[in-house]
Every structure is written in C-alpha cells, then in structure tokens.
Amino acid sequence: MKYLPLLPLLTRYPFLKLSSKIFSFDVAEELEKSPHAIEVAKKIVSHAIDGKIYKDRYIEEADFFCVGCNEPCYDCPEKGSFVSCDLCMKCFENCSYEYPENIYREWYKKAELSLLSYITSRMIVSALDDWVRMRYAVNESNYYAELMRNDIGLGRPKRRDGDVILRLIALDMGVKLKGWNVHVSTYVKASSRIRDERWRLVNRKLKDGFVETTKAEVIRIIEEMLRAKFFEKVPVIPSIQPAVKELSRKAAREAKKFNFDLGEVDLKCLPPCMKEILSELQRGMNVPHTARFALTSFLLNIGMDTEGIIALFKSAPDFDEEKTRYQVEHIAGERGKGSEYTSPSCDTMRTYQNCVWDCRVSHPLIYYKKCKSKRK
Numbered sequence: 082m083k084y085l086p087l088l089p090l091l092t093r094y095p096f097l098k099l100s101s102k103i104f105s106f107d108v109a110e111e112l113e114k115s116p117h118a119i120e121v122a123k124k125i126v127s128h129a130i131d132g133k134i135y136k137d138r139y140i141e142e143a144d145f146f147c148v149g150c151n152e153p154c155y156d157c158p159e160k161g162s163f164v165s166c167d168l169c170m171k172c173f174e175n176c177s178y179e180y181p182e183n184i185y186r187e188w189y190k191k192a193e194l195s196l197l198s199y200i201t202s203r204m205i206v207s208a209l210d211d212w213v214r215m216r217y218a219v220n221e222s223n224y225y226a227e228l229m230r231n232d233i234g235l236g237r238p239k240r241r242d243g244d245v246i247l248r249l250i251a252l253d254m255g256v257k258l259k260g261w262n263v264h265v266s267t268y269v270k271a272s273s274r275i276r277d278e279r280w281r282l283v284n285r286k287l288k289d290g291f292v293e294t295t296k297a298e299v300i301r302i303i304e305e306m307l308r309a310k311f312f313e314k315v316p317v318i319p320s321i322q323p324a325v326k327e328l329s330r331k332a333a334r335e336a337k338k339f340n341f342d343l344g345e346v347d348l349k350c351l352p353p354c355m356k357e358i359l360s361e362l363q364r365g366m367n368v369p370h371t372a373r374f375a376l377t378s379f380l381l382n383i384g385m386d387t388e389g390i391i392a393l394f395k396s397a398p399d400f401d402e403e404k405t406r407y408q409v410e411h412i413a414g415e416r417g418k419g420s421e422y423t424s425p426s427c428d429t430m431r432t433y434q435n436c437v438w439d440c441r442v443s444h445p446l447i448y449y450k451k452c453k454s455k456r457k
Contacts, residue, residue: 085146085176088188090246092141093228095192095199096307097253102170104193108204109320111197118194122201123324129206129217130332132426134224139195141188145242152177163248201321207314208325212378212422213332218311219432226304233296244296251299254306261299262291271305274369275434336423346384350452352445353438354430355379363396371425371433377412379424379445387413 084103091100112119121138128135147163155172206217229250232243240246248258257264265287272280286293294302317325351359358376361368368376373394380390387409394405407416414421426444430436442448 082176082178082180082185084173085178085180085185085188087173088185088192089141089143090145090249091192092139092188092195094225094250095196096225096310097250099168099170099249099253100192100196102174104196106193106197108197108200109318111193112201112320115194115197118197119201119321119324121194121198122205122321123328125198125202125221126205126209126213126217126324126328127331129220130213130328130335132216132220132428134220136224138198139191141191143188144240145245146176146178146180147172148242148245150178154178163245163252166249166252168249168252200315201324203311203315204317204321205324205328208317208321209329209332210336210422212336212425213328214312214314215425216429218308219429221311222304222307223432225307226300229300229303230297233300235297247296247299251303254303256299256302256306258299259289259291261294261296262288263294263299263302265290265292267302268292268294271302274305274309274371275301277434346380347453347456350449350456352440352442352448352452354436355445357437358435359393362393365396367399368397369433372435373408374412374422375425375430375433375435375445377409378422379449381409381413381421382424382446383449387415 087099087103091097091103121135124137125135154175154177157172202217202221206214229247232240232246234240234243251258256267265282268285269282272282278284282292355376358368358372361372362376376393377390380393381387387406390409391402391405394400394409395402410416412422424445425433425435427436427440427442430445440448442451
C-alpha cells in the first residue's frame with residue numbers, strides 16, 4: 082500500500098518534509114472541508130499563549146512497518162535500517178505490505194488532518210505578535226521532543242521502531258549522523274543556543290568531523306532546530322483571519338497581565354536570571370539572542386528607557402550600535418507593529434537555559450514586583 086509506513090509517522094510528526102511527497106492540497110479548500118483542523122490549530126495556539134501545550138491531537142501509535150518487514154519493495158541495501166538513507170522514498174512509494182483498506186484510508190485521513198492542523202497553527206502565529214510565536218515555538222518543539230523521547234524509551238517502554246523513527250526525523254531535519262554522533266556543522270549551530278557548559282564544543286570528543294553524542298542529545302539538537310523552524314513566519318491565507326482576530330484578543334489580554342505600575346526602575350530587584358545575563362554582558366561575554374531579548378524586554382517592562390538599555394549592551398563583544406538600537410526600539414514597540422513585548426515567562430527562560438535559580442515565581446516581572454514591595 083503506497084506510503085503505508087509513513088502515515089502513522091506523519092500523524093505524530095506532521096512537520097516532516099516527507100509529507101510533501103504524499104500530500105498535495107490547497108490549504109484554503111481543505112479547511113473548508115475540514116473545519117475541525119482550524120479548531121485544533123486554534124487550541125494549539127491558544128494553549129501556547131497561556132504557556133501550555135495542547136496534547137489532545139491526532140496521535141497514531143501504530144508501528145513503523147518497515148521494521149522487521151521482508152517485503153521486496155525496493156532494491157536498497159538499507160533494508161529498513163535507514164542508517165545512511167537518502168530519503169529517496171522508493172521503498173515507501175512501492176510498499177507491498179498487506180493491510181486492511183479501511184484502516185489504510187483512516188490513517189491517510191488522520192495524517193492529512195494532522196498536517197493541515199500543523200500548517201494552520203503556523204499561519205495563525207505568523208499573524209500574531211512575536212512573543213506569541215516565541216511561546217508557540219518553545220511549546221511545540223517541547224511537545225515533539227517529548228514524543229521522540231517516549232519513542233526511544235526515555236520515560237516509557239521503548240517502541241521497537243523508536244530508533245528508526247528518530248533516525249528518519251533526524252535525516253528529514255538535515256541532521257547528518259554517524260551512528261548517533263552528529264556532524265560538527267549541525268552540532269555547532271544547535272549547541273550555540275544551549276546555555277550549558279557540557280554543550281560547548283571544547284568539552285566534546287570530535288572524530289572525523291562528528292561530535293560524540295547520545296540519542297537523547299540528538300533529540301535535544303532536533304528540538305533546537307524545531308524551535309528555530311517554528312519561530313519562522315509563513316504566508317497567511319484570508320480564511321484564517323477570524324481565528325487570528327480571536328486569538329489576537331486573547332494575546333492582548335495575556336500581555337496586560339504584566340502591565341502593572343512598577344514605579345521607578347530599581348536594578349537591585351532584578352531577578353537572578355536577569356542579573357546573570359547583565360553580568361555576562363558586562364564581562365564582555367557573547368550572550369545568545371534569547372537572553373538578550375529576555376533582558377531587553379524585561380528592562381523595558383520595568384520602565385528603563387531605550388538609551389539606558391543600549392548603553393548596557395556596549396560591553397558586548399559584537400556590539401553594533403545601529404543594530405542594537407533597531408532591535409531595542411523594535412522590542413519597545415517604536416518600530417514594526419508598534420507593540421511592546423512582554424518579557425518571557427520563567428518556563429520559557431528555563432527552556433532556553435536562561436534560568437539560573439528557582440525563584441518560586443512564574444514570571445521575572447512578578448519577582449521584581451515582590452522585591453520592590455518588600456523594599457518599600
């Protein structure tokens with residue numbers, strides 16, 4: 082049955098480029114036929130705005146049929162191992178595994194709906210503020226990383242096809258593997274966004290261009306790549322505008338939660354995460370973009386002016402006043418859409434490895450407000 086092995090896989094992981102080999106449809110036309118896909122997409126984005134993950138999705142637990150299959154679908158030396166597969170798709174296209182026709186059609190429809198919901202959610206967040214898209218990117222990459230960890234047996238019994246699934250996802254994402262070691266070019270790109278000494282290249286074994294990594298670390302690398310992918314904007318179609326308007330109102334209400342009067346700026350009340358980022362800047366360290374965004378938005382939220390924030394960045398090794406001014410003014414709402422961004426929540430700070438202490442609060446602004454109240 083054509084592409085049978087991929088249908089359960091694409092239902093669970095609709096972001097895979099492999100889907101374009103199977104499905105070709107006009108999104109607007111399909112949404113008219115499948116309004117449920119818009120509802121699922123709205124729930125995914127709505128949960129992201131709340132800082133949560135929507136898990137009630139199209140999930141297919143069926144095995145990946147190529148594992149242990151001896152059908153001569155295609156003359157390939159891989160024979161279902163996919164260790165050095167080039168994703169030519171011939172084995173999937175010529176699948177001769179016998180399966181009930183009604184279940185095949187059901188799986189095909191599930192995979193199609195999962196893909197449609199994924200595409201729609203990407204379009205919706207592309208039309209919303211950047212902070213919503215950032216939360217969405219963090220939550221969705223976490224969601225799929227957890228699925229992968231479950232598949233290889235981290236957190237529950239391992240699927241017999243878990244390793245093959247992870248290898249196919251890595252190949253689809255462009256992660257070049259040798260065993261479970263990752264090519265240095267991919268490793269450096271992904272690890273540069275992880276604030277953990279263990280991920281520094283100098284602390285890793287490197288042989289023949291590959292960095293020694295575990296399966297769990299391969300998932301962490303894919304998670305970082307997914308986060309960057311999900312943060313990218315995609316074209317938006319007119320038919321999702323009602324969903325965009327509805328969720329824009331919700332996002333505005335969420336942003337207002339932290340627009341309380343914080344009075345004069347008191348840097349002594351900075352939460353530990355912001356103190357650490359500021360300290361690294363002042364020591365001339367190259368702070369990642371996520372940390373710079375967090376610090377900038379936080380300082381703007383507590384009332385610091387643009388010039389003061391730009392001055393703090395001058396000790397950064399890659400300081401460029403023109404670029405820094407543009408970025409700070411954009412976050413302040415003085416450029417672009419004119420909306421000031423709210424600093425990331427503690428969950429988001431932890432996800433990007435920017436959290437350094439358990440402050441027992443849900444947001445850095447809450448820590449700051451409590452500190453100021455005590456000092457009064």
